[in-house]
Amino acid sequence: MIFYFSGVGNSAWVAQSLAQQLNDTAFAITKYNDEEYIIKPGESVGFVFPVYSWAPPKVVIDFINRIKINTPNYLYFVCTCGDDTGKTADVFAHTVEQRGWHCHAGYSIAMPNTYVSLPGFGIDSDEIEKQKIEKAKIRIEQIINDIKAQKRMTKYDCHEGSIPRFKTYVINPLFTKYQLTTKPFYTTDACISCHQCEQKCPLHNIILVDGKPKWGNNCTQCEACFHICPTNAIQYGKYTKGKQQYKGKLLK
Numbered sequence: 089m090i091f092y093f094s095g096v097g098n099s100a101w102v103a104q105s106l107a108q109q110l111n112d113t114a115f116a117i118t119k120y121n122d123e124e125y126i127i128k129p130g131e132s133v134g135f136v137f138p139v140y141s142w143a144p145p146k147v148v149i150d151f152i153n154r155i156k157i158n159t160p161n162y163l164y165f166v167c168t169c170g171d172d173t174g175k176t177a178d179v180f181a182h183t184v185e186q187r188g189w190h191c192h193a194g195y196s197i198a199m200p201n202t203y204v205s206l207p208g209f210g211i212d213s214d215e216i217e218k219q220k221i222e223k224a225k226i227r228i229e230q231i232i233n234d235i236k237a238q239k240r241m242t243k244y245d246c247h248e249g250s251i252p253r254f255k256t257y258v259i260n261p262l263f264t265k266y267q268l269t270t271k272p273f274y275t276t277d278a279c280i281s282c283h284q285c286e287q288k289c290p291l292h293n294i295i296l297v298d299g300k301p302k303w304g305n306n307c308t309q310c311e312a313c314f315h316i317c318p319t320n321a322i323q324y325g326k327y328t329k330g331k332q333q334y335k336g337k338l339l340k
């Protein structure tokens with residue numbers, strides 16, 4: 089079984105690619121209804137998710153803490169990131185250990201960047217986007233071979249980047265505290281009340297009121313609403329103004 093979370097579609101694409109080639113099932117954690125899932129002997133359990141501010145998204149941590157499963161014999165994760173993961177692997181492995189399980193293998197895959205809500209952050213050029221996806225396909229093949237062999241690692245295969253501890257243990261808590269707010273979201277006059285943002289928000293945190301999106305408090309800043317809006321009408325404070333949307337083929 090492969091449990092996944094995806095904001096804009098990158099991690100969904102990875103989870104579905106893995107599932108297809110491993111003859112496994114990819115299950116969106118946002119559809120989980122607290123039912124117990126029995127892991128069969130020899131069955132692998134995978135978690136696929138994006139890196140948000142150098143850690144797994146809170147929605148993923150919460151899911152691991154509450155999912156009802158028996159102890160997996162083989163557990164792995166694949167995280168997708170724009171550039172680098174910081175200590176995402178350690179946070180994930182620690183969360184899993186607290187459930188009394190063990191994370192046997194872990195990988196990162198560089199994918200097109202989706203983060204736009206702060207100065208200095210934007211999507212990749214078409215060329216970089218294309219290159220990342222081609223490399224990701226090769227990386228997925230390698231990961232599949234490892235998972236088929238149920239490879240066990242002492243060090244996870246993630247691109248941590250520079251100052252990983254600082255990013256994960258100092259910046260991420262600040263991000264969680266100050267950047268998950270939905271207050272800065274607004275729509276411009278370009279909004280055509282098409283309901284796309286409402287339908288594509290993975291956390292069902294948007295409803296249309298008088299034809300305009302209204303954000304609730306359960307936001308993980310995945311940016312799906314910003315990227316999928318067909319008229320680019322959704323903005324986040326002043327920081328997204330003029331920024332391009334991710335219109336890659338992998339969009340959900």
Ligand SMILES: Cc1cc2nc3c(=O)[nH]c(=O)nc-3n(C[C@H](O)[C@H](O)[C@H](O)COP(=O)(O)O)c2cc1C
Nearest residue numbers: 094095096097098099138141142169170171172202
């Ligand atoms: C809120 C947010 C934070 C992000 N933080 C990081 C990060 O710390 N490091 C990184 O390399 N990419 C980061 N990214 C980029 C995503 O990890 C990457 O684009 C990922 O593939 C998105 O997957 P998804 O489409 O499944 O949500 C961030 C994206 C978002 C929306």
